[in-house]
Amino acid sequence: MxxxxxxxxxxxxxxxxxxxxxxxxxxxxxxxxxxxxxxxxxxxxxxxxxxxxxxxxxxxxRYFPNKYAILKELGDRLMAAQDQLVIAWLDGGGLGGRTVDERFASSLAIHEKIVAVTRAFPGGSAIGRALRAVPTLQRLRFDSRDMVADRFYAAVRDHYPNAPEARLRVAMRMMVELTYSAIEMVVEEPDRDADMINREVCLLFARYFETFE
CATH class of the missing domain: 1.10.10.60 (Homeodomain-like)
Structure with a gap:
């Protein structure tokens, strides 16, 4: 950047x-x-x-030219921590559940881990808001989400050989965006029912995967 x-x-x-x-x-x-x-x-x-x-x-x-550089470093670190969890989950077969219940349980587990990491990160909930408020820094979020969506696609491609590539890629990007949006709702709006939000978005995608079979 x-x-x-x-x-x-x-x-x-x-x-x-x-x-x-x-x-x-x-x-x-x-x-x-x-x-x-x-x-x-x-x-x-x-x-x-x-x-x-x-x-x-x-x-x-000596280290930072301005507050935007500080925010960028915080954003890089937070998203790296989130993405590392997701990649490890993918590499461990996180998207490989064969039934709705298996997919739901696996998705819920990673959601809860990401929420916990974000909440524990200094200023975690506020960093996301700040990144969205600074147009130039929004690219950080987009690049992170694109990378994770590509990994999602690679993880499920062989499971759904009959699904058109274009549709599967769009679906994986939607899944990533909605997943992180739900996580942002949970950490940025503590008055909301975090458990319900996590469960609903995980159930949505657990059933959505049936449409590719």
Whole structure:
């Protein structure tokens, strides 16, 4: 990604190699995640991060050029944590259930794991909102979802040899988008019934797969 709003750089300026630098780098990210959760992205500033973390601005700017670069790093890490769970699930046969009940149980298990990881991540629920609010950073989400959808397609292609490729690819992209949308509902709106949302979206796709047989 080349830049943020109006060409603002999004890449970290330097990756720390020593323990002290790594501590500072991680403190910036953890503090920014907490502040995203507490005050939202619009109120997040590099000066506010420094004040809360007990850092000087030069210490922060050694690694991050601006708050957008901090958000990008947080987004990269959160989506990597989510995607790693999904890929491991796929590689373990997560989409290979032969019955509705098997597919439902498998899907529900991975949903609950992703929700748990997202909730445990500093500022997890707020990071998704912030990424959607910054147009340039939306590409992070799209790239992640495209990659997972491609892995979904590869995992089910041999199970449904009679399904047209175009339809199966669209279906896998829909599955990924609806799955992550449901997860965002659960973590971003805690007053909703998380268990019901997880179960309904998993049941939807468990039955949907029958249409490809």
């Amino acid at each position: 080349d830049g943020g709003p109006r060409g603002i750089p999004l890449e970290t300026k330097l990756q720390p190699t020593q323990a002290r630098g790594q501590d500072t780098f991680e403190m910036v990210l953890a503090t920014a995640g907490e502040m995203l959760r507490d005050t939202g992205f619009e109120q997040l500033t590099t000066n506010a991060i420094c004040e809360r973390a007990g850092l000087t601005p030069p210490a922060l700017y």
